[in-house]
Every structure is written in C-alpha cells, then in structure tokens.
Amino acid sequence: MIKILISLILFLMVVFLPVGYNVYTGKTAYIPVLQPPEQRGECVENVMFMRKKHSLLLEKWRDAYVRDGIKRYVSINGIYKISLTGTCLECHSNKTQFCDRCHDYLGVKPRCWSCHNIPEKVAKK
Amino acid sequence: MDKPDEIKKTLNIDRPEGDWMESKVEFKKGTYCYGAPLKHQQYLGLPHQREWQPHDPDWKLPENWKEIIIEGMKGILKKNRALKLFMDICVRCGACADKCHFFIGSGDPKNMPVVRAELLRSVYRRYFTLQGRLFRRLAGARDLTVDVLKEWFYYFYQCTECRRCSVYCPYGIDTCEITMAARELLNLVGCNIQWIVEPASNCYRTGNHLGVPPHAFKETLGFALDEIRDITGINIEAPINKKGAEVLFVAPSADYFASPHWYTLLGYLMLFHEIGLDYTWSAYASEGGNFGLFHSTELAKRLNAKIYEEAKRLKVKWILGGECGHMWRVIHQYMDTMNGPADFLEVPVSPITGTRFEHARSTKMIHIAEFTADLIQNNKLNLDKSRNDKWIITFHDSCNPARSMGLLEEPRFIIKNTCNHFYEMPENTIREKTFCCGSGAGLGADENLEMRLKGGMPRAMAVKYVKEKYGVNMLACMCAIDKAALPAVLDYWVSGVEVCGVHELVGNALVMKGEKKRETNLRGEPLE
Amino acid sequence: MKVILPFFLVIAIVFFIYGGIKFYDAHIILGIIIPYVCFAVAIVGFVARVIKWAISPVPFNITTVCGQQKSLPFIRHSFIESPASRTGVFIRMLFETLFFRSLSRNDRAELYGNERRLIYGRDRYLWLASILFHWSLLIIVLRHLRFFLEPVPHWILFLQDLDSLFQSHLTPFYISNVLISMGILYLFFRRFKKRNYYISLPSDYFILFLIGGIIISGILLRHIYRADLYSVKVFLYGLIYLNPVPFGGFGVMFYIHFCLICILLAYLPYSKLMHMAGVFLSPTRNIRNDSRARRHINPWNYPVKVHSYEEWEKEFKDALKEAGIPQEGGNG
Numbered sequence: 001m002i003k004i005l006i007s008l009i010l011f012l013m014v015v016f017l018p019v020g021y022n023v024y025t026g027k028t029a030y031i032p033v034l035q036p037p038e039q040r041g042e043c044v045e046n047v048m049f050m051r052k053k054h055s056l057l058l059e060k061w062r063d064a065y066v067r068d069g070i071k072r073y074v075s076i077n078g079i080y081k082i083s084l085t086g087t088c089l090e091c092h093s094n095k096t097q098f099c100d101r102c103h104d105y106l107g108v109k110p111r112c113w114s115c116h117n118i119p120e121k122v123a124k125k
Numbered sequence: 126m127d128k129p130d131e132i133k134k135t136l137n138i139d140r141p142e143g144d145w146m147e148s149k150v151e152f153k154k155g156t157y158c159y160g161a162p163l164k165h166q167q168y169l170g171l172p173h174q175r176e177w178q179p180h181d182p183d184w185k186l187p188e189n190w191k192e193i194i195i196e197g198m199k200g201i202l203k204k205n206r207a208l209k210l211f212m213d214i215c216v217r218c219g220a221c222a223d224k225c226h227f228f229i230g231s232g233d234p235k236n237m238p239v240v241r242a243e244l245l246r247s248v249y250r251r252y253f254t255l256q257g258r259l260f261r262r263l264a265g266a267r268d269l270t271v272d273v274l275k276e277w278f279y280y281f282y283q284c285t286e287c288r289r290c291s292v293y294c295p296y297g298i299d300t301c302e303i304t305m306a307a308r309e310l311l312n313l314v315g316c317n318i319q320w321i322v323e324p325a326s327n328c329y330r331t332g333n334h335l336g337v338p339p340h341a342f343k344e345t346l347g348f349a350l351d352e353i354r355d356i357t358g359i360n361i362e363a364p365i366n367k368k369g370a371e372v373l374f375v376a377p378s379a380d381y382f383a384s385p386h387w388y389t390l391l392g393y394l395m396l397f398h399e400i401g402l403d404y405t406w407s408a409y410a411s412e413g414g415n416f417g418l419f420h421s422t423e424l425a426k427r428l429n430a431k432i433y434e435e436a437k438r439l440k441v442k443w444i445l446g447g448e449c450g451h452m453w454r455v456i457h458q459y460m461d462t463m464n465g466p467a468d469f470l471e472v473p474v475s476p477i478t479g480t481r482f483e484h485a486r487s488t489k490m491i492h493i494a495e496f497t498a499d500l501i502q503n504n505k506l507n508l509d510k511s512r513n514d515k516w517i518i519t520f521h522d523s524c525n526p527a528r529s530m531g532l533l534e535e536p537r538f539i540i541k542n543t544c545n546h547f548y549e550m551p552e553n554t555i556r557e558k559t560f561c562c563g564s565g566a567g568l569g570a571d572e573n574l575e576m577r578l579k580g581g582m583p584r585a586m587a588v589k590y591v592k593e594k595y596g597v598n599m600l601a602c603m604c605a606i607d608k609a610a611l612p613a614v615l616d617y618w619v620s621g622v623e624v625c626g627v628h629e630l631v632g633n634a635l636v637m638k639g640e641k642k643r644e645t646n647l648r649g650e651p652l653e
Numbered sequence: 654m655k656v657i658l659p660f661f662l663v664i665a666i667v668f669f670i671y672g673g674i675k676f677y678d679a680h681i682i683l684g685i686i687i688p689y690v691c692f693a694v695a696i697v698g699f700v701a702r703v704i705k706w707a708i709s710p711v712p713f714n715i716t717t718v719c720g721q722q723k724s725l726p727f728i729r730h731s732f733i734e735s736p737a738s739r740t741g742v743f744i745r746m747l748f749e750t751l752f753f754r755s756l757s758r759n760d761r762a763e764l765y766g767n768e769r770r771l772i773y774g775r776d777r778y779l780w781l782a783s784i785l786f787h788w789s790l791l792i793i794v795l796r797h798l799r800f801f802l803e804p805v806p807h808w809i810l811f812l813q814d815l816d817s818l819f820q821s822h823l824t825p826f827y828i829s830n831v832l833i834s835m836g837i838l839y840l841f842f843r844r845f846k847k848r849n850y851y852i853s854l855p856s857d858y859f860i861l862f863l864i865g866g867i868i869i870s871g872i873l874l875r876h877i878y879r880a881d882l883y884s885v886k887v888f889l890y891g892l893i894y895l896n897p898v899p900f901g902g903f904g905v906m907f908y909i910h911f912c913l914i915c916i917l918l919a920y921l922p923y924s925k926l927m928h929m930a931g932v933f934l935s936p937t938r939n940i941r942n943d944s945r946a947r948r949h950i951n952p953w954n955y956p957v958k959v960h961s962y963e964e965w966e967k968e969f970k971d972a973l974k975e976a977g978i979p980q981e982g983g984n985g
Contacts, residue, residue, distance in 0.1 A: 004934065008703050056879075106800075136769065145852075207715060207937070220755075229762050330960060435962065462949045484724045485945040530722055533721045586771040
C-alpha cells in the first residue's frame with residue numbers, strides 16, 4: 001500500500017515535471033519577443049501564412065530555383081527575387097532575435113545554414 | 126460421444142459465431158457436473174442447502190439471490206486486489222484465447238479465458254462501474270439474471286484453474302482468480318457440484334476423499350506392504366500416527382485408493398524404508414489434496430488446517446508431501462498464510478544427506494521430488510535404470526507444481542536417473558506452458574466425461590506426437606488428478622500410452638538392501 | 654454495431670469541435686474549459702482508481718511461476734521467471750513493462766491439414782505491433798515536451814534528430830509517426846478477425862478510433878493543416894501556468910488534435926487503458942516466488958471451523974482401537 005502510494009506520487013511528479021522544470025529554469029512567464037524587421041510593410045505573403053508555412057515556402061523556393069531555374073516569386077504583395085540571403089535576410093537582418101529566437105523556442109533546427117552563408121552584416125547583429 | 130477424428134473434424138477454434146452477451150446456456154449431458162448432495166452440504170454447513178441439479182429448470186435459489194451475489198462480489202473485491210485489478214485492466218487482446226485447453230478441445234468460444242472472465246466482468250461493470258450503469262450493453266455490462274447465473278455455473282465449472290492463460294497474459298490476469306471468485310459467489314446461493322463438496326466433506330470428516338474410516342486406511346497401507354513383500358521379499362513398516370517421528374508424510378488420498386496412483390504409493394514406501402526415514406503417516410491428516418480450494422478459500426483453509434494441527438500434535442520436525450497437483454498449490458502458496466506460522470516445526474533437513482531445504486524454511490514442508498532429487502544427487506540411492514527399460518517415457522508437468530511452484534527440473538532429474546528412455550513433449554506444451562489434463566479443480570466427475578476428454582485433447586495430442594516420433598508408451602506425472610484422468614484421456618485420443626507417477630519409477634529402479642531378484646515391476650508385469 | 658457506433662461517436666466529436674470553432678468561435682470552451690476539466694478528471698480519476706486498487710489487500714502470494722523455482726543448489730533456478738529475490742522481481746517487471754515479455758511468448762494453436770493435427774506456431778505479430786505502438790507513443794509524447802519546456806532540453810532535440818533520421822524535407826516526417834500508424838493499423842484490423850471480433854466490446858473500437866483520430870490529426874497538423882507553432886507554445890505554456898491565452902491562430906486541425914487528446918485523457922481512468930498502471934500492480938507478476946521461505950500475511954485471515962483431532966478421535970475411537978492406531982488417551 002505504501003509502496004503504491006509512493007509510486008503514485010512519483011508518477012504525479014513525473015506528470016508535473018514540465019511545470020517544475022520551467023520554474024527551475026526561471027522561464028515560467030517567458031514569451032519570446034520577436035524583433036520584426038526595421039522596414040515596414042508586409043512580408044512575401046501575409047503574416048499568418050508566413051508564421052505557419054515559411055518553411056514550406058522556402059522549400060518551394062529552393063526547388064524552384066535549383067531545379068527549375070525560376071528566379072522570381074510572384075505573390076499578392078509583389079514580385080520577389082528567390083533568395084534566402086538576398087530577399088529574406090535583407091529585411092530580417094536580425095536573425096538571432098527573429099529566426100533563431102523562435103526556432104530555439106520551439107526546438108526547431110533548420111538546416112538552412114549548413115549550405116547558406118550568413119551575410120556579415122547579419123552575423124554581426 | 127463421437128470418435129476422436131469426428132470431433133476434430135468439426136472443431137472450430139477460429140471463427141466463433143454469435144454474440145457472447147446474448148446466448149443462453151444449455152446443459153448438455155456429459156458436459157457439466159451434478160449438484161452437491163444435501164447430506165454433504167449439511168455436514169460442511171454450506172449456505173442455502175437444498176437438493177438440486179443444474180439441469181433442473183428451477184434452481185430453487187434464495188429469494189434475494191441477486192443481492193447476495195452482488196454483496197458477495199463487493200466483499201471479494203474488497204478482500205482481493207487481484208480480482209479488482211483483473212476486472213478493470215483487461216484489454217481483450219485475445220492472447221489468452223487459444224491457450225485454454227477447454228477452448229481448443231471444445232471450440233466453445235465462451236471457454237476463451239477472456240470471455241470466461243467477461244462473464245463475470247459484465248456483471249461487475251453493471252453494478253460497480255459508472256459507465257456500466259449508464260451505458261449498459263454498450264459498455265459491456267449485463268444485468269444479473271438467472272440465465273447469467275446458469276452461464277456462470279456452466280463455464281466456471283468448465284475451468285480447471287490451471288493458470289496457463291495467466292502465463293501468456295501481458296498483465297498476468299489469472300483466470301484462476303476469477304474462477305475462484307465466481308465459484309465463491311455461486312456457493313453463496315448454494316450452487317455447488319457433487320465432485321467438490323462430497324470429497325471435501327469426506328476429507329473434512331475422515332481425512333480422505335472417499336470417506337474411508339481410519340482402520341480401512343490402515344488396512345490399505347497393509348495391502349501395499351504385502352505387495353511390496355511379494356515383489357521385493359522385504360518386510361516394510363508404515364507407521365501411522367506415530368508420535369515423535371521426525372517427518373510427517375502427507376499424500377493425496379487417491380494414492381492409496383486408486384490406480385495407477387497405487388504404484389506411486391509403493392514407490393514412496395520402498396524409498397522411505399530403504400533410506401531408513403523416521404516418519405509417520407497420519408490417519409487424521411491423510412489427505413493432502415484439498416477439494417476445498419475448488420470451493421472457497423474458507424473451505425480450503427478448513428481442510429488444510431489439519432496438516433499443521435497434526436504435525437503439532439505428533440511433534441514431528443517437518444512435513445513431507447507426496448505427488449499431487451493442487452495440493453501443492455495450497456501448500457506452496459496458501460498453507461503458511463492461512464494456517465501458519467509453523468513455528469512449532471523446524472526447517473526441513475534431510476536426515477540422510479544433511480541438506481537444509483532453505484526454500485521451505487517458513488512453511489516447513491517439502492515436496493517429495495525435491496527430497497528424492499537431493500538423495501539422488503548425493504548418491505544415497507542405488508538405482509538400476511534398466512528396470513524401467515520397457516517404458517519409453519515422457520513427462521507431463523502438472524499445472525500447479527509447474528505454474529504455481531516452479532517444480533520443473535526436480536522430477537526430470539529423478540526420471541533421468543531412474544530411466545534410460547526419456548523424451549520431452551513439444552516445447553509449447555511442457556513446463557510453464559504445460560496443458561492441463563482437463564479434469565482438475567473438481568471437474569473429474571464421471572458425468573462430465575465428454576468435457577473432460579475434450580479438455581484433455583491438447584495434452585493428448587502432444588503425447589500422440591511423441592508417441593509417433595519416439596515410441597513413447599508411458600507418461601509420467603506428479604498429480605493425483607492427472608493419474609486419475611489421463612489414462613481415460615490418452616486411451617480415447619492416443620491409445621497405447623500408460624500413466625505412472627514419478628515415484629513409481631523410483632520404486633522400480635530402487636535396488637534395496639536384501640531384496641530378492643526382481644521378477645516384475647511394481648505393476649506385477651514381468652521385467653524385460 | 655460495435656464498430657459503427659464508436660466510429661460515429663468519434664466522428665461526431667470531431668464535428669462538434671469543428672463546428673464549435675468554425676461557427677461559434679468556441680475558443681473558451683474548447684481551448685480552456687475542456688483541457689482543464691479533462692486534465693482534472695484524468696488526474697483525479699487515475700489517482701482514485703489506483704487507490705481503489707491499493708486499498709484491497711493481496712491475501713495470498715499468487716505468483717504465476719514461469720520457470721524453475723529456487724530449491725536445491727544443484728538445480729539452476731530461473732532468476733527472472735521464477736524470481737526469489739527483489740532484484741529478480743524488479744527485472745521481471747522491467748521485462749514485462751518495457752518489452753512485454755509475457756506477450757512475446759504468444760503462440761497460435763491451429764488445426765492443421767486434413768488430419769486436423771493440433772499444432773502451435775510462433776505468433777509474434779501482436780507483440781510486434783504492441784511494441785511499435787507503445788514505444789512510438791512514448792517517443793511522440795516526449796517529443797511533444799518541446800511545447801511545454803523552456804529552454805527545450807538537448808535530449809529532446811537529439812530525440813527529434815534521431816526520429817527524423819530520414820530527413821528529406823524541411824519539415825521531416827517522423828519515423829515514430831509511421832511506426833505508430835503501422836502498429837495501430839495492425840491492432841485495428843486484427844480486431845476484425847472473427848475470434849477477436851467476438852471478444853471485442855464497443856469500447857475497444859472506440860479507443861482505437863480515438864487514438865487513430867489523434868494520430869491522423871497530428872500528422873495532418875504537421876504536414877498539411879499547419880498551425881502557428883509559436884502561438885501554440887505560448888498557449889500551452891499559458892495553460893500549464895494557469896494563465897490561459899486563447900489565440901485564434903491555430904486553425905481547426907489544432908483544436909481537433911488537442912481536444913481529442915483531452916478527451917482521451919479524461920476517458921483514460923475509466924477505460925481499459927488503466928492497464929498502464931495496473932500492470933505494475935498485478936500480483937501474479939510482482940511478487941517473489943518464495944511463499945515457502947517467507948510467510949505471506951493475509952490481513953483478513955480469520956479463524957475457521959475445523960474438524961479438530963479430538964473430535965475426529967472421538968468419532969473413530971473404536972475404529973482406531975480395532976486397527977491398533979495410537980490414540981491420545983492410549984488405546985485402553
């Protein structure tokens with residue numbers, strides 16, 4: 001009986017471990033603040049689209065550029081050069097406060113930078 | 126009953142039809158046991174006594190039988206965690222389904238352990254769980270009706286509590302516990318069977334399952350001694366109720382009444398004489414087999430209490446137990462808990478080898494196979510294996526010693542040291558996976574023969590396999606019910622394979638000091 | 654009937670969630686009330702169920718022994734299958750809970766050929782499917798911790814990497830998702846085999862549909878109907894610190910996935926899923942096989958009426974005398 005109660009308490013502790021973990025790391029109220037780019041205006045697509053599907057868009061860009069040689073992307077907001085460093089990082093030059101911060105928050109490790117360069121002005125920031 | 130081949134032809138274990146929640150049970154002759162006689166119900170003081178038969182349309186149940194059962198269920202759930210747990214956690218994965226000898230042999234889908242348990246579980250859900258009360262049938266819940274009760278009776282007296290399904294269950298759900306609970310409940314409204322209550326009552330009164338008085342018991346042992354003298358030329362004694370002996374010996378009473386048990390008895394007596402064991406039989410506690418276990422824990426305790434009481438009275442040091450199945454379930458897993466502590470006894474020490482049986486240091490009772498294996502290992506016995514040469518032997522693990530004790534190697538060790546020809550049955554049918562004989566747990570009644578033969582089919586098929594492959598003609602086993610049931614089962618399915626006890630083989634092989642040249646084995650058959 | 658009903662029940666739940674979000678914007682109910690209520694029901698129900706089991710004693714040592722007992726020194730005893738020590742029991746339980754030892758013994762009885770010979774074949778598919786299902790489930794649950802922990806621990810990142818070893822896209826598919834789908838598909842289809850259909854209850858199918866729904870919605874959520882994970886984590890984080898912030902940006906699929914999990918949690922304590930706790934308490938597995946060496950205590954052991962030696966001797970006095978069997982008072 002006592003052994004069962006102890007196990008039960010241990011089990012509950014495991015269930016509530018995440019709550020304690022964040023208290024331990026001192027981040028219970030942490031919400032990452034993402035620095036939007038200094039330039040105003042909307043991104044390549046609307047914000048909701050970008051939030052949910054930017055990785056899919058980048059993938060599409062990669063395939064379009066590398067495989068089909070397409071160099072332009074047309075959306076409602078305009079015509080864009082297909083380029084991670086040239087287009088994306090041009091605005092989102094604060095990679096650490098924007099890309100990385102959110103990726104770290106969600107435990108995402110994109111492999112973009114295993115091929116792509118990080119331009120100097122971005123790296124410095 | 127049809128011929129074996131006919132039965133096998135129509136047997137269906139893969140495609141059951143219908144819905145188990147619907148059907149009504151039909152008491153077909155040959156597949157159920159008769160009700161307990163009033164006289165024996167009275168002697169044991171059982172609840173709701175009456176003359177009654179399962180095939181009667183009116184079971185003459187008490188007026189408030191439903192409340193009695195539901196209250197009883199509440200009581201058992203409160204007293205036994207195993208049942209509570211087993212009622213809740215089954216996922217119906219079906220791993221147990223084709224592990225039951227009754228299901229394989231009869232094809233009756235309600236003999237799948239999972240469905241057998243569901244028969245009880247459905248009533249549990251209806252009266253003890255929220256979802257059962259709310260959603261009834263959709264939640265797998267059933268009202269307790271007379272039909273359900275009849276079904277319980279039919280199927281819970283079609284389970285031999287052999288625990289094979291429990292080996293395969295991922296959660297260790299033990300149908301034996303469920304059957305025991307269901308039988309306790311049936312007992313509360315007076316639904317018992319003759320072949321449990323009558324032997325239990327006889328054992329309670331006289332000390333043996335046939336109800337033979339003490340002087341007849343002594344006489345039988347006397348016959349055995351005469352037979353031994355004829356075979357070996359040696360005069361042997363069998364002390365009864367001898368105070369101050371070192372060891373009390375308790376065997377199942379079938380050993381001195383039935384055949385082929387009888388030859389095992391001869392084996393015991395010869396062995397004890399040869400090693401000069403200071404022991405005694407008891408006429409009061411002359412039954413190790415415990416028919417109470419098939420009825421209720423209370424009755425099991427009432428019968429079992431005699432063993433310790435007698436050991437105390439006779440001032441023996443420790444207790445030795447004969448070849449029996451469920452007797453050993455009780456001794457190994459229940460006796461000390463029920464009637465212990467046995468602080469008036471000493472830890473068993475073999476007076477011949479000096480071996481201390483530490484594994485029985487609390488219960489103070491050891492199995493004769495453990496005792497004999499130790500003798501053989503220490504070279505205390507002069508054994509002539511060739512005397513068992515006419516037999517090609519296989520060993521049938523009895524359910525309880527195998528799955529409730531783990532007594533697997535000792536008998537094999539003895540057989541290998543007393544016989545030259547020994548072959549194992551297929552791996553899936555021996556040791557902890559052994560198949561029941563189909564007649565255990567009180568179902569060995571004559572009127573139940575058809576069901577018993579069907580239940581014995583998987584075991585018999587394994588025997589048939591070794592018979593065809595190695596020419597096996599003798600099945601050794603260590604259980605009184607096996608010895609009683611298997612000859613008929615094997616005769617029906619296999620034919621040409623006899624049944625013996627392990628200590629019959631010992632008796633045959635044992636070269637005794639001062640014996641005359643053996644002409645015959647213990648069965649009186651000429652040696653080859 | 655026992656398949657269709659639970660199927661439509663799960664479909665109805667999904668539609669309820671869909672409609673709630675689409676037409677009534679029921680974020681408060683589906684995003685705040687349902688999770689809290691379901692979680693509370695799950696925890697309280699779970700604890701209550703385990704305590705309900707625990708208060709009943711284990712009156713007897715009923716180990717199911719699956720190997721040689723510890724007896725004589727020259728006979729090798731089966732340390733795990735017939736454990737005589739705590740360590741043995743611990744290892745036995747470890748095998749039982751981590752690798753489903755008992756299920757791996759499974760075989761299949763079959764009446765074979767024209768002769769209808771009774772044969773047994775190895776049948777490990779059920780075991781394999783169960784292992785696939787349960788281990789994948791564990792990995793998936795651990796992976797989901799990234800929505801609850803900050804910073805996300807390295808071992809979760811490592812687990813993710815491992816799980817997406819066959820990466821081909823920026824959103825890699827997880828191996829565990831594939832394996833759990835295979836596992837549950839097998840578990841689902843085997844329930845239609847005649848014999849398993851016979852023993853199944855509607856609730857067996859219900860759980861399969863529910864978990865299937867969770868798996869499908871989860872995969873869709875990841876690969877097709879994506880949610881804004883940033884808001885998801887902020888939302889879940891708020892939930893566990895009792896500071897709920899229902900966002901609009903999740904999409905219906907998120908709510909379906911999330912609410913189905915909540916419902917599964919709430920249903921758990923009242924379902925067969927309690928085997929997750931029960932397996933640890935099973936007295937046929939978690940007791941040592943040492944009942945002759947150590948007395949097992951039954952707390953409700955009570956004195957019973959016994960046919961005592963004195964009564965017996967009195968009844969058979971003459972018979973004993975005639976046979977010359979010694980009596981307490983002498984044979985005079």
